[in-house]
Amino acid sequence: MNTDTLLADISALPQIGDDAVRLLGSQQIDEWPARLQGIAEPSSGTTVVVAPQNVEGVSAILRWAHERGARIQALGMGSNVVGAIDSSVDVLVSTARLDEIHDLDPIDQTVTVGAGIDGRTLDGHLCKEGFVLGHYPQSLHVSTVGGWIATRATGTYSAYYGGIERLLVGAEYVEPAGNIVCVAPRPRSSGGIDLLGLLCGSEGSLGIITQATLAVGRALPERRVCASMPDMRSGLDAQRQMVQSGVPLGLVRLYNPAESLVAAESGVLPESHCLLVATTMGPQAVADAGAAAITATIEAAGGELLAETAADPWFSRRYATPGFMADHNADDRRIFDTIEVALPWVTAAACAEELETALGPLSTPLHQHFSHVYPTGACLYAVLFISGDNQADAHARWATAWSRTLDIVARHRGTLAHHHGIGALRAR
Ligand SMILES: Cc1cc2nc3c(=O)[nH]c(=O)nc-3n(C[C@H](O)[C@H](O)[C@H](O)COP(=O)(O)OP(=O)(O)OC[C@H]3O[C@@H](n4cnc5c(N)ncnc54)[C@H](O)[C@@H]3O)c2cc1C
Numbered sequence: 001m002n003t004d005t006l007l008a009d010i011s012a013l014p015q016i017g018d019d020a021v022r023l024l025g026s027q028q029i030d031e032w033p034a035r036l037q038g039i040a041e042p043s044s045g046t047t048v049v050v051a052p053q054n055v056e057g058v059s060a061i062l063r064w065a066h067e068r069g070a071r072i073q074a075l076g077m078g079s080n081v082v083g084a085i086d087s088s089v090d091v092l093v094s095t096a097r098l099d100e101i102h103d104l105d106p107i108d109q110t111v112t113v114g115a116g117i118d119g120r121t122l123d124g125h126l127c128k129e130g131f132v133l134g135h136y137p138q139s140l141h142v143s144t145v146g147g148w149i150a151t152r153a154t155g156t157y158s159a160y161y162g163g164i165e166r167l168l169v170g171a172e173y174v175e176p177a178g179n180i181v182c183v184a185p186r187p188r189s190s191g192g193i194d195l196l197g198l199l200c201g202s203e204g205s206l207g208i209i210t211q212a213t214l215a216v217g218r219a220l221p222e223r224r225v226c227a228s229m230p231d232m233r234s235g236l237d238a239q240r241q242m243v244q245s246g247v248p249l250g251l252v253r254l255y256n257p258a259e260s261l262v263a264a265e266s267g268v269l270p271e272s273h274c275l276l277v278a279t280t281m282g283p284q285a286v287a288d289a290g291a292a293a294i295t296a297t298i299e300a301a302g303g304e305l306l307a308e309t310a311a312d313p314w315f316s317r318r319y320a321t322p323g324f325m326a327d328h329n330a331d332d333r334r335i336f337d338t339i340e341v342a343l344p345w346v347t348a349a350a351c352a353e354e355l356e357t358a359l360g361p362l363s364t365p366l367h368q369h370f371s372h373v374y375p376t377g378a379c380l381y382a383v384l385f386i387s388g389d390n391q392a393d394a395h396a397r398w399a400t401a402w403s404r405t406l407d408i409v410a411r412h413r414g415t416l417a418h419h420h421g422i423g424a425l426r427a428r
Pocket residue numbers: 073074075076077078079080081084085095115116136137138139142143144145146147148149150151152153154155156203204205207208209210320321324325419420421
């Protein structure tokens with residue numbers, strides 16, 4: 001559709017107004033996933049972005065788009081790493097102005113917010129009020145509540161709080177024809193199909209989420225245990241024993257030797273060893289007992305305890321800054337990408353070992369870590385640093401890395417997309 005017509009049409013909607021409409025160059029939205037999709041030069045066109053102030057505004061724009069056959073897409077903070085924002089649509093509907101904190105209920109321990117609020121603001125507000133968010137993705141500062149729901153995101157403390165699907169207890173969204181749908185907050189429901197569950201991971205296909213009610217927690221004592229593991233296999237064994245024993249874990253992370261070099265304090269690990277860091281949470285006596293229990297588990301698996309500060313480098317750098325992925329992909333000859341998969345415990349170690357062998361020659365360095373654990377399996381996260389002689393060479397190496405990964409993960413009964421979603425990159 002013609003940009004001038006779009007701008008005139010949308011600005012004329014009574015619920016929208018001029019101030020909510022702006023133009024954005026596509027490069028500002030999604031340059032690096034476009035390059036990874038094989039597009040040599042990203043499109044230089046502009047995209048119309050509308051930022052409605054309330055649910056009525058979202059409804060008006062969706063109704064208009066439905067009637068006109070315009071292609072629209074929701075835009076949170078654009079931090080997805082899978083090319084989920086398509087800058088060639090007619091209109092991007094930004095949730096930036098749906099950023100209010102409507103209600104914090106201290107009895108039910110829930111917070112109701114506009115879907116466009118970012119994680120840093122929400123977390124800061126909750127902390128001031130004596131509560132915690134519990135959802136701490138490494139993109140906390142550059143992503144929105146609506147984006148978390150739409151991508152079924154998860155956070156670093158998933159062992160304690162679960163993913164966003166566990167925290168979401170109510171929602172309001174506007175379906176594609178413009179109708180407003182409310183799912184009232186509830187502790188649980190068996191009243192038919194779970195609409196909240198459907199919204200999680202919907203990536204905008206069911207409509208635009210405008211409001212969400214999330215369960216929040218109380219600030220709890222936490223104990224941290226760090227250890228040096230002789231290899232990934234023994235570290236995985238310790239992780240599995242910890243999560244299956246029922247200890248109240250907060251965060252659990254195991255790094256391959258290459259990534260341990262940046263996650264751990266320098267010099268604390270013997271060469272080729274793996275950093276394992278885990279925390280326990282609960283009332284102080286529970287956290288203490290949990291720490292004692294996981295210490296015994298780690299030692300039984302062959303680990304050697306390190307000071308609690310051993311993982312400080314990771315803790316101090318854990319939250320990404322705006323433009324992180326674009327900056328890391330600014331050079332045409334270099335590709336920085338991540339692949340996160342869910343694996344059953346029985347195949348997890350073998351899968352990581354095969355990936356190490358298959359991807360090692362393509363990625364320098366190759367980082368791998370296991371950062372989310374469940375009684376039935378874990379999330380393996382690979383970080384690729386690929387470089388080539390030129391853009392085409394880098395792209396070919398990246399494509400080879402992906403095809404090798406998919407093959408190996410499938411053979412080990414893994415599931416692609418533990419928490420980053422599908423987007424355009426993975427839909428192919
Ligand atoms: C450095 C870095 C670290 C990351 N760490 C994590 C992590 O620890 N855990 C994790 O899960 N993810 C992580 N991510 C991925 C990303 O931050 C998440 O996918 C996040 O949930 C996206 O939120 P967003 O607001 O940026 O959404 P966007 O990128 O703007 O949108 C993502 C998708 O959701 C849709 N969408 C957005 N808002 C709405 C809405 N209100 N209604 C309907 N659809 C909507 C969009 O149309 C799009 O399909 C990381 C990303 C980066 C760059």
